Amino acid sequence: MPNEHDSHVSxxxxxxxxxxxxxxxxxxxxxLMQAGxxxxxxxxxxxxxxxxxxxxxxxxxxxxxxxxxxxARHIFVKPSTxxxxxxxxxQKGLVQRIRxxxxxxxxxxxxxPSGKYLAEHAPPPIQQKIMDGLRSLSVVEAEKILRGLKAxxxxxxxxxxxxx
Numbered sequence: 001m002p003n004e005h006d007s008h009v010s011x012x013x014x015x016x017x018x019x020x021x022x023x024x025x026x027x028x029x030x031x032l033m034q035a036g037x038x039x040x041x042x043x044x045x046x047x048x049x050x051x052x053x054x055x056x057x058x059x060x061x062x063x064x065x066x067x068x069x070x071x072a073r074h075i076f077v078k079p080s081t082x083x084x085x086x087x088x089x090x091q092k093g094l095v096q097r098i099r100x101x102x103x104x105x106x107x108x109x110x111x112x113p114s115g116k117y118l119a120e121h122a123p124p125p126i127q128q129k130i131m132d133g134l135r136s137l138s139v140v141e142a143e144k145i146l147r148g149l150k151a152x153x154x155x156x157x158x159x160x161x162x163x164x
Contacts, residue, residue: 029152039126047122048092052077054122056085057094057111061119065098065110094118 014022040051049057052075059074060066066074072082086109089095094115098108111119134142 036126039123043123047118049089049094049118049122050085051125051127052081052085053089053094054118055125055127056082056089057115057119057122058125060095060109060111061116065108067106068109071109089115 043049043051043054047054055075056071059071063070063074068082068086069079071086072079075082077085086095086097090097092114093112095109096112098110099106100108134145137145
């Protein structure tokens, strides 16, 4: 009779030569997750913003004032998600909503002086570090990483999950 703690389906035995590889892959995934978590905690502690909020500020700093739908495209989130990000940044005095076009329904988001200062002095987002590192790779190396990441997302059955 199965034990109540046996909630997973038993896996096929793993060949001995795979054990160290599996351990190292898990270790590297944990390091990536820990790096993301540490970055987020440090950002919040030092600057009182989340990584998503910083990405929004940096997008506005680099591209200038723009509507929230355009910000969403720049930082790869849904428009509904960017609305919450902008709300929190506005409460912190880092951005402001401006109705400057003849069509009063069009709202442009722009940095306040405090938002500009933070964008100039905050550490680069972890996503930027990854992008910079990937740019230094050959196409073949980048394709290997992509294949590996796709395999992992398929193992976790999250390949269709929308990224926020």
